[in-house]
Each structure stands twice: as C-alpha cells, then as structure tokens.
Amino acid sequence: METFRFIQPSPILAPFVKHYWILETDGIAPVSERIIPTGFMQMIFHRGDKMKLSDNKLQPQSFICGQSAGFTDLASTGKVNMIVVVFHPFGAKAFFPMPMSEFYGIDVSISDLSDNSLNELKDRIYHEKDNNKAIALIESGLISRLRIFDNYNRKRITAVITAINLKHQSSITSLSEIACLSYKQFNRIFTEYVGANPKEFTRIIRFQRALYILQNTPDINITELAFDCGYYDQPHLIKEFKSFSGYTPYEYMAVCNPYSDYFS
Known part of the structure; x- marks a missing residue:
C-alpha cells in the first residue's frame, strides 16, 4: 500500500x-x-x-x-x-x-x-x-x-526567474540586464541564491519545459518539441534529455509518463 x-x-x-x-x-x-x-x-x-x-x-x-x-x-x-x-x-x-x-x-x-x-x-x-x-x-x-533577504537582490532574482519561466530561451547577457547587474555580478548573485549558475539552471528549466509539453501533448513531433523549447535542433534535445534523465525522449515515454515537477 x-x-x-x-x-x-x-x-x-x-x-x-x-x-x-x-x-x-x-x-x-x-x-x-x-x-x-x-x-x-x-x-x-x-x-x-x-x-x-x-x-x-x-x-x-x-x-x-x-x-x-x-x-x-x-x-x-x-x-x-x-x-x-x-x-x-x-x-x-x-x-x-x-x-x-x-x-x-x-x-x-x-x-x-x-x-x-x-x-x-x-x-x-x-x-x-x-x-x-x-x-x-x-x-x-x-x-x-526566516531571514530578511537583501530586498534588491530578491527582486532581481524574482524578475529573472519570471523571465526564464516565460521565455523558451534567454541568454545570460539578457538575464543580467533584467537583473540590472553586470554579467559577472549576476552570475555570482544568482548562483548564491539559486544554487546553480544561470546557464545550468536555464538548461534544467528548458528540460522541464520539454517534459511539461510531453506531459500535455505526448504525440508531439520531436523536432517540433525541440523548436518549442529553444533547443538548437533535435540532436541537441536528445543529448540534453539523456544528460538529465538517462533516456532519449522516446525511451523516457516508454518507461514512464512525462511529468514536469517545475511547471505542473
């Protein structure tokens, strides 16, 4: 049980x-x-x-x-x-x-x-x-x-996370501009607050977005899925999927139902 x-x-x-x-x-x-x-x-x-x-x-x-x-x-x-x-x-x-x-x-x-x-x-x-x-x-x-955050940095990170959630692919430079920080400062503060650097985190969220689309549209074409999630092409999607899950998208769907913890 x-x-x-x-x-x-x-x-x-x-x-x-x-x-x-x-x-x-x-x-x-x-x-x-x-x-x-x-x-x-x-x-x-x-x-x-x-x-x-x-x-x-x-x-x-x-x-x-x-x-x-x-x-x-x-x-x-x-x-x-x-x-x-x-x-x-x-x-x-x-x-x-x-x-x-x-x-x-x-x-x-x-x-x-x-x-x-x-x-x-x-x-x-x-x-x-x-x-x-x-x-x-x-x-x-x-x-x-519960501690009091540095309110400026909290607002910056919140705005950046919102941008990552809404846009399929954002460059680190554009995210640092949203945070109103230099590229170097942004990487440091984001990593301190989130626990992964911006590049790694955006990779994870892109993968979670792919899971969410598969969860809701399981019959989607893989090439279309790659385009919708901001991957360069289908091989890029497959490589990232295997890196994060150990499976290709089709193998993943064969062993379990896709589910995005992040977007669901």
Missing part, C-alpha cells in the same frame, strides 16, 4: 516554499524511482527506512538536497515514510546563511551542519508520527529561521 499527498505552505512561507509532500509505503512492495533535475532545492526527512542510491549508499536520515544537473536511481530498503520540503528556486536562501551553491550536486546531512535548531527540528520530526503535526513542526521551524 502506498499513500502520497501534497500540502500547501502557510501564507508567510508561500513565497519561499512551493509545497510539501509526504510518501508512505508499507514496505511489502519495493519502491524505485529515477530522480531527475527539477530546478528546486529540497529538505528531506526520512521517518521510516532510508532510501538506497544507485551506488548502494544510503541517503542520510534527514538532509538538504541541492540543485542537480544529473540523474540518480533510488530504491526503498523497507517501509518508506518521508516528508519533503520543496523550495522555490531561490527559496532555500531565505532559511540558510551560506551560498546555496555549497549544496550543488550533493545531499548534505543535517547532522553534519553546525546548526542546533535544525538538528533539534530533525529529531522532533523523526519521533512525531502524526503527519499534520510534523508539517506544523516544520512550518514553525522554518518561520523561526
């Missing part, structure tokens, strides 16, 4: 947290999934058995998952009971003082962070069996950590 649900954040956290999701299984049937880049950082709390990575290493009990430009396979090792906080692209920066680029491509165990309040929250979540109460604990913990 498997249960899965989304929970929306409170209004005060909604500008920074996209949603929470909870997955529970009884452990009878194994669970496996290929994790692909979504454009979001996440904070994950395992309250059941840990998940196993493709290299046979176990995920930490509770950890922060940074932006990623590759895929990995996960498999359950028993009962799954996990709560995941999904941040908006720049949202995690509101709660942590370090540059988000420090989490890029890795899972950082909360136990390894010198952060007493976060470690205390981790322990309380682990022992709280009621999902609604666990979400309330997370919300309370995040609100207590």
Whole structure:
C-alpha cells in the first residue's frame, strides 16, 4: 500500500516554499524511482527506512538536497515514510546563511551542519508520527529561521526567474540586464541564491519545459518539441534529455509518463 499527498505552505512561507509532500509505503512492495533535475532545492526527512542510491549508499536520515544537473536511481530498503520540503528556486536562501551553491550536486546531512535548531527540528520530526503535526513542526521551524533577504537582490532574482519561466530561451547577457547587474555580478548573485549558475539552471528549466509539453501533448513531433523549447535542433534535445534523465525522449515515454515537477 502506498499513500502520497501534497500540502500547501502557510501564507508567510508561500513565497519561499512551493509545497510539501509526504510518501508512505508499507514496505511489502519495493519502491524505485529515477530522480531527475527539477530546478528546486529540497529538505528531506526520512521517518521510516532510508532510501538506497544507485551506488548502494544510503541517503542520510534527514538532509538538504541541492540543485542537480544529473540523474540518480533510488530504491526503498523497507517501509518508506518521508516528508519533503520543496523550495522555490531561490527559496532555500531565505532559511540558510551560506551560498546555496555549497549544496550543488550533493545531499548534505543535517547532522553534519553546525546548526542546533535544525538538528533539534530533525529529531522532533523523526519521533512525531502524526503527519499534520510534523508539517506544523516544520512550518514553525522554518518561520523561526526566516531571514530578511537583501530586498534588491530578491527582486532581481524574482524578475529573472519570471523571465526564464516565460521565455523558451534567454541568454545570460539578457538575464543580467533584467537583473540590472553586470554579467559577472549576476552570475555570482544568482548562483548564491539559486544554487546553480544561470546557464545550468536555464538548461534544467528548458528540460522541464520539454517534459511539461510531453506531459500535455505526448504525440508531439520531436523536432517540433525541440523548436518549442529553444533547443538548437533535435540532436541537441536528445543529448540534453539523456544528460538529465538517462533516456532519449522516446525511451523516457516508454518507461514512464512525462511529468514536469517545475511547471505542473
């Protein structure tokens, strides 16, 4: 048996947290999934058995998952009971003082962070069996950590993310102009807030856009899909798809239904 649900954040956290999701299984049937880049950082709390990575290493009990430009396979090792906080692209920066680029491509165990309040929250979540109460604990913990952004930079990054979401392909130069920053300053500030540099992030969002179109128009011609998403040509789309998912678009649709975490 498997249960899965989304929970929306409170209004005060909604500008920074996209949603929470909870997955529970009884452990009878194994669970496996290929994790692909979504454009979001996440904070994950395992309250059941840990998940196993493709290299046979176990995920930490509770950890922060940074932006990623590759895929990995996960498999359950028993009962799954996990709560995941999904941040908006720049949202995690509101709660942590370090540059988000420090989490890029890795899972950082909360136990390894010198952060007493976060470690205390981790322990309380682990022992709280009621999902609604666990979400309330997370919300309370995040609100207590909510820092005041540099308002100018927050507005800049928000405007840039909006432009990336609306336009199929934006040059880094044009994005730096939207942010009213020099090319070098823009790269530094964007990477600090989002956790991936602008070039890498726009690649991820272009891939997520392709997934969203396939999700809604599964019979679209691949050449048309490449054009609609801003790829140079069909080989470019296929190369990027394989880089992010391990599959060509047709192979991907053969093994699972396309779904965009970012645009859905």
